[in-house]
Amino acid sequence: MTKQSLESLPLTRLKGVGPAMERKFRQLGISSIEDLLFHLPLRYEDRTRITAIRQARLGEFVQLEGKIGSASVQFGRRRSLQCVVVDSTGIIHLRFFHFSSAQKNALAEGSRIRCYGEVRRGRSGLEIYHPEYSILKTGHEEPVSDTFTAIYPTTEGLQQGRMRSLINQALNLLDQAENVKDCLPDEVIKQFKLFGLTESIKLIHRPPLDSPLEWMDADANPGAKRLAFEELLAHRLCMRRFKANYAQRRAPALTEGGKLIKRFEGELAFKLTASQRQVSAEIGADLMTSTPMLRLLQGDVGSGKTLVAALSSLRSIASGFQVALMAPTEILAEQHCANFRAWFEPLGIKVGWLSGKTRAAERKQVLQQLLSGECQLLVGTHALFQDQVHYKSLGLIIVDEQHRFGVHQRLSLRDKGGADNLSPHQLVMTATPIPRTLAMSAYADLECSVINELPPGRTPVNTALISNSRRAEVTDRILEACNSGQQAYWVCTLIEESEQLQAQAAEATKRSLQSKLQNLKVGMIHGRMKAAQKQEIMDGFKRGAIHLLVATTVIEVGVDVPNASLMVIENPERLGLAQLHQLRGRVGRGSTQSHCILLYQTPLSENGKKRLTVMRESTDGFFIAEQDLELRGPGQVLGTQQTGLMTFRIADIGRDSSMLEDVKLASETLSTKYPESVGPLISRWVGERVQFVNV
Numbered sequence: 162m163t164k165q166s167l168e169s170l171p172l173t174r175l176k177g178v179g180p181a182m183e184r185k186f187r188q189l190g191i192s193s194i195e196d197l198l199f200h201l202p203l204r205y206e207d208r209t210r211i212t213a214i215r216q217a218r219l220g221e222f223v224q225l226e227g228k229i230g231s232a233s234v235q236f237g238r239r240r241s242l243q244c245v246v247v248d249s250t251g252i253i254h255l256r257f258f259h260f261s262s263a264q265k266n267a268l269a270e271g272s273r274i275r276c277y278g279e280v281r282r283g284r285s286g287l288e289i290y291h292p293e294y295s296i297l298k299t300g301h302e303e304p305v306s307d308t309f310t311a312i313y314p315t316t317e318g319l320q321q322g323r324m325r326s327l328i329n330q331a332l333n334l335l336d337q338a339e340n341v342k343d344c345l346p347d348e349v350i351k352q353f354k355l356f357g358l359t360e361s362i363k364l365i366h367r368p369p370l371d372s373p374l375e376w377m378d379a380d381a382n383p384g385a386k387r388l389a390f391e392e393l394l395a396h397r398l399c400m401r402r403f404k405a406n407y408a409q410r411r412a413p414a415l416t417e418g419g420k421l422i423k424r425f426e427g428e429l430a431f432k433l434t435a436s437q438r439q440v441s442a443e444i445g446a447d448l449m450t451s452t453p454m455l456r457l458l459q460g461d462v463g464s465g466k467t468l469v470a471a472l473s474s475l476r477s478i479a480s481g482f483q484v485a486l487m488a489p490t491e492i493l494a495e496q497h498c499a500n501f502r503a504w505f506e507p508l509g510i511k512v513g514w515l516s517g518k519t520r521a522a523e524r525k526q527v528l529q530q531l532l533s534g535e536c537q538l539l540v541g542t543h544a545l546f547q548d549q550v551h552y553k554s555l556g557l558i559i560v561d562e563q564h565r566f567g568v569h570q571r572l573s574l575r576d577k578g579g580a581d582n583l584s585p586h587q588l589v590m591t592a593t594p595i596p597r598t599l600a601m602s603a604y605a606d607l608e609c610s611v612i613n614e615l616p617p618g619r620t621p622v623n624t625a626l627i628s629n630s631r632r633a634e635v636t637d638r639i640l641e642a643c644n645s646g647q648q649a650y651w652v653c654t655l656i657e658e659s660e661q662l663q664a665q666a667a668e669a670t671k672r673s674l675q676s677k678l679q680n681l682k683v684g685m686i687h688g689r690m691k692a693a694q695k696q697e698i699m700d701g702f703k704r705g706a707i708h709l710l711v712a713t714t715v716i717e718v719g720v721d722v723p724n725a726s727l728m729v730i731e732n733p734e735r736l737g738l739a740q741l742h743q744l745r746g747r748v749g750r751g752s753t754q755s756h757c758i759l760l761y762q763t764p765l766s767e768n769g770k771k772r773l774t775v776m777r778e779s780t781d782g783f784f785i786a787e788q789d790l791e792l793r794g795p796g797q798v799l800g801t802q803q804t805g806l807m808t809f810r811i812a813d814i815g816r817d818s819s820m821l822e823d824v825k826l827a828s829e830t831l832s833t834k835y836p837e838s839v840g841p842l843i844s845r846w847v848g849e850r851v852q853f854v855n856v
Contacts, residue, residue: 213250219281252286341362415477422475440610738775
């Protein structure tokens, strides 16, 4: 019998996969048996034994077996189906918030059930929410699993049990077929002592029973190491390929600007730092060439990145080209617009403004000025890349807080170059320092510039950790600071990222603080307010008419009030370190000693203690970013919208950072000696997401 390549074998070859199931798999980017084998587990669960209910401990994942004593629909804030499960040692409750009538009928009193899930404390004692379960046949002994149970990424309508069954079929076919095609040449496999590909796949899906549950993270797992290496390599090759392709495009050579920059600097009330000058020179050298610049500008909170962006803009404008400056929030974009107008309008430069909330008549006027070239610099939010926005000749794109945008948004802006098929230069800025390990992978297509000093006159912020039980003392501290002429922020955070809930939390906090601080003027700002309303509040705070500003994390970037010297961040344990560092950067902008109080909720987890201790002990953004990466992982550090490149299947930037130098060497070997391997490798690991790399 001729063996068939798994790459070309359709999923319908598997028992139970019809056209509808095939469509569900396509949503996960899986269209062949080989694709399915590369759909790797997220983690493993130990279902090799049954735990007695009495031995189930809070926070543990356990497999239980018993009889359903009762099942009923409960009505509270949310409707739920509650089942009481009994064995010879005790009782536990199962709770389902999403259930069908068929499920309700199956979970009937007297049925025997085997279930797996996390033990939590509920209204009726110990509970398991939405356990994975099976109803056992009467008089039939169901054996427990003899291997660890793999948990896979799924999509709606594709349960774990079905996924495991189909992957098991695919593994059986792998045993009968040729090995999966290896995209890595023997030279690379030998040089870096990599495990065989087929063996690695089998090892990942069917781990040996004597392995520890966390073995995916262990150096001792050669299968995970091999696949992580291959995935990191594919991503790096993809980024480098994009960079090479982009370098083939033509960009405008922005050679003018010397006189304009000199005039601009002469109007400033301060001198540029040596680091700002160095970085500006690096960017200037890129802009003078006809190869499109791709540069990442990193600088800690308050280091003066916006001024460097202004100098770069002047080069483009003096050379006859327009500039687009995009920011993720209206507050930050509005602040940029105000700064650039104050700097540029005295030089005779027209600065435009565009956001999703710009009125139709104003919008029409801005679009006309943009198309005619009258508008030389356009500042705004994501509205800058919408279809109706056309530039006469876009020479430079500046994206601030780049990790807050989806990559497709930046791609859309890049394609608006205007006349002569020229591609604009790109400068992306972040005040969230990118750890070196991330820069080597997520930003392999970008050159990097770093502003490594703060302007003179900035005072380091003192950070204190205070339990919520001492809230009254914190309120007294605010009263004392404001009575002495200073201003303060009170930042509200919520677990759920809902603007409506955030707004409600801010409103409740404002009412509470205003009742306790009756002599102070308490203002409030949150994401659901209208732009004009937000601007009015911010103007009042800047003027000193508002003493205390209650805010959501909407003030994380772009708010500059030098007189504000005290910040309270409620529930800081819910935020990442980089976000906390950004928020803290709103104070310490004047010459007064500033303080940041992290008002945490007890009890703190071990991880929470570690993270907040880092904040208390360091004001170094790069150190904090490295710790954030270690404690939370790359997806969280870059932000959830950075979906294109950073959704790794098995690689972990923090864990696998020691591989990155080898990955870099391997990418050079493949690019120069084995170019035919590059495409298949990218296709296997990046697939359809390759378009998102074009940042």
